[in-house]
Amino acid sequence: MSITRSISRKVALATLVAVAAASVWAVTAGTAARTKTTRHTAAGANATLVADLALARQATAKYVTNLARAKADGYGIITKMIPNMGYHYLNGKVKGFDVRRPPILVYEHHGSSWQLGAIEWVFTAKPAKAPLPGAKYGSFGAGCHYKDGTFVPAATQDACPTTDPQTGAAFNFWHPVLITLHVWLWYPNPSGLYASTNPLVAAYNKG
Numbered sequence: 001m002s003i004t005r006s007i008s009r010k011v012a013l014a015t016l017v018a019v020a021a022a023s024v025w026a027v028t029a030g031t032a033a034r035t036k037t038t039r040h041t042a043a044g045a046n047a048t049l050v051a052d053l054a055l056a057r058q059a060t061a062k063y064v065t066n067l068a069r070a071k072a073d074g075y076g077i078i079t080k081m082i083p084n085m086g087y088h089y090l091n092g093k094v095k096g097f098d099v100r101r102p103p104i105l106v107y108e109h110h111g112s113s114w115q116l117g118a119i120e121w122v123f124t125a126k127p128a129k130a131p132l133p134g135a136k137y138g139s140f141g142a143g144c145h146y147k148d149g150t151f152v153p154a155a156t157q158d159a160c161p162t163t164d165p166q167t168g169a170a171f172n173f174w175h176p177v178l179i180t181l182h183v184w185l186w187y188p189n190p191s192g193l194y195a196s197t198n199p200l201v202a203a204y205n206k207g
Contacts, residue, residue: 049133052099056185059100060119064186067114070105077149078172081109081207084197085182086117087149092173097121097131108187108204117187117201122178131181138180138196145172 063070067089075089082088086106094103102119109115126137143153144160148169154160157174164171182196189198 046133052132053183053185056099056102056119056183060102060105060116060185063105064116065114067107070116075105078104078145079151080149081205083205084199084202086201086204087207088120097127099132102183106182108201109207110204115187116185117198118182118184118189119186120183121181122175123181124176124178126179132183132194134194135181136192136194138182140175140178140180142174142176144174146170147172 063073063075070089074091074093076091077087078090079088086108089105089107091103094101102121104120104122105116106118106120107114108117121131122140127135141153142155143151144157145151146164146167146169148164148167150164150167150169152160152164154174160171160174162171163169180196182194184193184195184198187198188200189195190200191198
């Protein structure tokens with residue numbers, strides 16, 4: 001009887017070991033599969049972003065040090081220097097999202113030279129699907145823009161003065177709170193490709 005019980009214990013122990021081994025293998029295999037899928041997804045997103053940025057660079061290279069060309073193509077000033085960001089120029093005819101046609105160009109200014117730093121898109125609400133892989137967003141308060149690039153915060157268009165109180169510039173347009181997407185395509189940004197501000201352009205803050 002004791003021999004039989006001993007054999008039964010050995011069989012039970014062997015079964016438990018086999019089940020445990022199978023469980024460990026299943027967990028390991030599942031983790032490996034998920035890791036592989038994650039890496040594959042990340043690699044795919046990275047490749048897509050690289051391709052998108054290449055298209056954007058090809059399309060905007062003509063504006064990098066040529067603000068006059070940007071103006072000729074319909075970009076007009078909408079903000080003066082925003083610290084650690086830049087002067088914003090908008091082409092109001094550009095609609096929707098096309099990586100080759102950013103509606104806003106963000107320039108750095110020093111003396112007589114202008115350097116394109118970032119390109120930008122704005123939205124009235126956060127996009128349900130990121131237009132670029134890994135996109136991160138900022139925001140810009142509601143306000144009134146004037147023809148010389150000055151800006152007056154205002155919750156509604158009715159609150160906008162017909163001319164800028166400080167400069168006397170004519171009213172241009174009003175917008176509600178906006179979701180912003182900056183892409184630092186032409187100037188390195190240690191804060192990240194999609195960061196709203198860039199500490200490296202602080203040298204240009206005085207214009």
